[in-house]
Amino acid sequence: MKKILLAMIVAISGCQADNITHNTYVVLPETSKTVGFVEIFDDQALQYINKDTRISIRGEGFTWIEGPTWIEDGQYLIFSDIPNNKILKYDPKAGTSLYMANPGYNTAESGTGGGSNGLLINNQKQLVLMQQGARQISIMDAPTSAPKHKFTKLVSHYGDKRLNSPNDLVQHSNGDIYFTDPTYGLNKTDPDRMQQLPFSGIYRLTEAGELTLLDDQLTFPNGIGLSPDEKTLYVAVSDAKDQHWVAYDVNTHGNVENKRRFYDANHLAGTAGHKGGADGLAVHSSGVIFATGPGGVWLLTPEAKLLAIIRTGENTSNCALTTNEDYLFISADDYLMSVPLKTR
Numbered sequence: 001m002k003k004i005l006l007a008m009i010v011a012i013s014g015c016q017a018d019n020i021t022h023n024t025y026v027v028l029p030e031t032s033k034t035v036g037f038v039e040i041f042d043d044q045a046l047q048y049i050n051k052d053t054r055i056s057i058r059g060e061g062f063t064w065i066e067g068p069t070w071i072e073d074g075q076y077l078i079f080s081d082i083p084n085n086k087i088l089k090y091d092p093k094a095g096t097s098l099y100m101a102n103p104g105y106n107t108a109e110s111g112t113g114g115g116s117n118g119l120l121i122n123n124q125k126q127l128v129l130m131q132q133g134a135r136q137i138s139i140m141d142a143p144t145s146a147p148k149h150k151f152t153k154l155v156s157h158y159g160d161k162r163l164n165s166p167n168d169l170v171q172h173s174n175g176d177i178y179f180t181d182p183t184y185g186l187n188k189t190d191p192d193r194m195q196q197l198p199f200s201g202i203y204r205l206t207e208a209g210e211l212t213l214l215d216d217q218l219t220f221p222n223g224i225g226l227s228p229d230e231k232t233l234y235v236a237v238s239d240a241k242d243q244h245w246v247a248y249d250v251n252t253h254g255n256v257e258n259k260r261r262f263y264d265a266n267h268l269a270g271t272a273g274h275k276g277g278a279d280g281l282a283v284h285s286s287g288v289i290f291a292t293g294p295g296g297v298w299l300l301t302p303e304a305k306l307l308a309i310i311r312t313g314e315n316t317s318n319c320a321l322t323t324n325e326d327y328l329f330i331s332a333d334d335y336l337m338s339v340p341l342k343t344r
Contacts, residue, residue: 037055063084074091078127114133276294317332
């Protein structure tokens, strides 16, 4: 059963670019609530965003939101409010509403720990969730248009040890899931939240259900994404003492090699106007990485050149591209934001 379910999971996430044609362009309503600005470091950034673009607030009053994911069928966005254990829905025509309660657990009653974190829509139009509360990755057994609190577990253990706190994920076109598993949300007093693995990990879960540990040396692996040609894997490291991104080559077997420090954010981390750190990311079809970092969303080329920073003024957790890459949605602390992009 696991093999069959995993075989259905092939990425169409905001971090990949195979399905950016023949889709509906997004129309968002005008709003008077705007914040921040765009700081341009290289004119190449103007291929993607106007320098006078303002950042629109699309929702507010949350606690800490994550995992923004665009659903092309229906033209709406879903995202996790982790501390409140909810998935919320932003519909440009109707605003924000509850999409699902208690997504962090497989049962109707919440346990200890957080809600869902990273979210993904697979090519069967099913929702895949990083369930921080249950410490596992699951697939929702219902269509996205009619969500139900019914899940099938894909993975929860490495060997005989529970995963830490599954955080973010991306999928290769062959169905493999690459994901990060830091220790956020664990503690030493709650038996259900105690750390069992002696490391934070980056993993690959194949469509056959085989789990491979790719790297156990990063302190706080967080956001994750694949380059459009699927030959490079990017991972954000949200260590307060060492904010940076790493890159790996993906070999023909799906494993990683040639690990390298891709870009360093320590020169701005913690300075005035630079809340937050390296967190979630989305990869544009051009290969440019939209990576949340100190101060907002950083635009980085595959050659590790900083093009721009979308300065939100908030602690920015994640971002997601719409299918046609005409908008970037940003989750920033208790705000949901959007930025119009130039389409190629």
